[in-house]
Amino acid sequence: MSQLDEPRWALAVLSALIEPGDRDLDDLLGEHGLERTLGLIQEGTVPHRLRQQTSSKLAGTNLARLAAEVCASTKRCGARLAVPSDADWPQRLRDLLILSDESEMYTRPPRCLWVRGEGRLAEVADRSVAIVGSRNSTPYGDHVAAELAYDLAKRGWPIVSGGAIGIDQAAHDGTLAAGGPTVAVFANGLDQTYPKRGAGLFDRIRRQGLLLSEWPPGTRPHRHRFLIRNRVIAALSAGTVVVEAELRSGARHTARLAAELDRPLMFTPGPVTSARSAGVHQLARDPWGARLVTRAEDVIEDISGEVSVPMRTSTRPRDSLDEASHRVLDCFQAGFVVSPRDISQQSGIPLAAVNISLRDLQKLGWVEQRDNRWRMVRTVASG
Template sequence: MAEGDEDDVRARAALTAVAEPGDARAGRWVRERGAAEVIRLLTGPEADAGRQLTGVTPQRLAGYRARAAAARPERDLELVAGLGGRFVCPGTGGWPSQLDDLGDARPLGLWLRGGPDLRTWALRSVAVVGARACTPYGAHMAQSLGAGLAERGWVVVSGGAFGVDGAAHRGTLAAGGATAAVLACGVDVSYPRGHAALLGRIAGQGLLIGELPPGYHPTRSRFVLRNRVIAALTRGTVVVEAALRSGSLVTARRAQELGRFTMGVPGPATSALSAGVHELLRGEGTLVTDAAEVVELVGGMGELAPERRGPVLARDLLAPATARVLEALPAARAAGAEEVARAAGTGTDEAIGRLYELHSLGFVERRGSGWLLTPCPPTGATRTGGTRRGGH
């Protein structure tokens, strides 16, 4: 069940069956009059509703009234409780206050299935979203991000859909982490049907979240509108593969509007499924490649990604003067010490000493009175492409 004032909770539960997600008009009514009064007006005399609930046509108001007459909040609250869930709304202890940033378009309440406290989870959460028809690369990156964020103690939020969403949830679950799916339907409805088992695992290990009462099915507009909840609920949104026209970009843009962090995982420049991500990165998005970089952006002080650098090559460890002598050797022939000294800009005695040092390290070998680069230099060392004069 839910906490808080029983009349307000029951009225809000009823209104989730009356108003579509994101209905700012209904949100304004509730803000101005309270949920219980709005339900009283919608189920009372038509004339009263027409005078008090302004901003809609008579036909639209009739639609609200028909839905209000059919709402069964007590039944819905019992159904969700039977699933091990509950209903949370503004004014109750489990309400995540960051959703209030949505203004009148904030959810009237949320139906939850699963044990964890949403308010607590949302404080340390990241959304991972992307294409439904993702590539193997996109699925791999989403799964890796989910697992990496879980290992760092972050909650991964997504939409439970095919493609990137499912991969992110699976990666998190496989790592024993916390994940939540924001649905465009009731929390008892398995959609897509192919994810029935996955959604069941999320309900058991994490949270299923929906704005619609039990039994309600998704529509195209509801998918788009649930994205605002994903954006507002989390500290930041990561987009993994998205075409130029993608619902994932809607989530990212809404996150930007709300002042949340927006990130993108780059892909091939030739991939249409990465084109939307690249446009995001050309704007306000931040490029990320793994969970450590995500956490560095959304986390607290000290949660830094490791320094990125390539492998240390054997020649990187040489002293600068020795490296100049090595670079002065021709690529495909032997050279005398005097020639090497001139190319390196040093004295002959200095060059000879450095050449013997390089010989002991395996970089060069003697060839008569000259010196030659070894065919197989130490691991990681690179061959020079010709006589190069070292700088000072």
């Protein structure tokens, strides 16, 4: 029996032949299944585009031999192979199926992932935040990325990033400093150290977190692979924060993907005089609903959304409130302040009654006044 008979390594060998996320291959797999697709590739009876990619790589060898090589090189570099049927597979990656943009070819979910490190992939990814940004970052940007990552890690949110110099490495570093796990997603095989300047950091990530790649060992980080890789960063995490980015940058690409995946997209601002911040400021004016964040609390608020769920299970049960107060509370969203007028309009309760309810709710510790507006008291859930 060859490795090719194991679905795991059959998927792996596909990644040695055809770039991850390839829509045509994904459609073939959907139509014919894994075994038959391998047969079609071996025969060369796949669409011209795919045949172009596979024929040279299969010249003088065959799928079985290639599978054995991939399996051996994987073991040699200390990696393991994760596939979608594994219990430890991050289900969130399936959301990539909603990317239907015709102009990009490599949008589909990963077929498999090479993994190095001690962490459990699905568990670490579940409550993770992507922090991405410029390779050519400023000391300000590095500081912001590291601080944000540190504070998020301290609150139980690991950071996903791309291992690049600049913002990526600052974010990984901040997470490690807080003792948290972090995930670096590479655009090259895990036997390569790229960039070289990350060698020490990647060692620490391996011991404290996870190194990931969609490509088998031996794969070089070609330029187009960063764009393919970015979708994994966007899909793996619960939300993406861009810290510094030029107007044209890979971080803005990751940001767009996060928005298209309906993940919260956030950015930290910087001086308008800095070209490194021009790309994040443009995000604020793009139609993707990017939110400005300045601290970990903002990020967690934007990712976890409404606080109404923990509140309903709080020790101050809403059941004891009258109907008007109930409806007034329903008008509050996490972190937002609202005016009595807005509440009146939204709830249909007369303004005078809204004001009475607000005073009652204030006495009970549910809401607090801020200028002439009101917000939910954040600590009520644990109070």
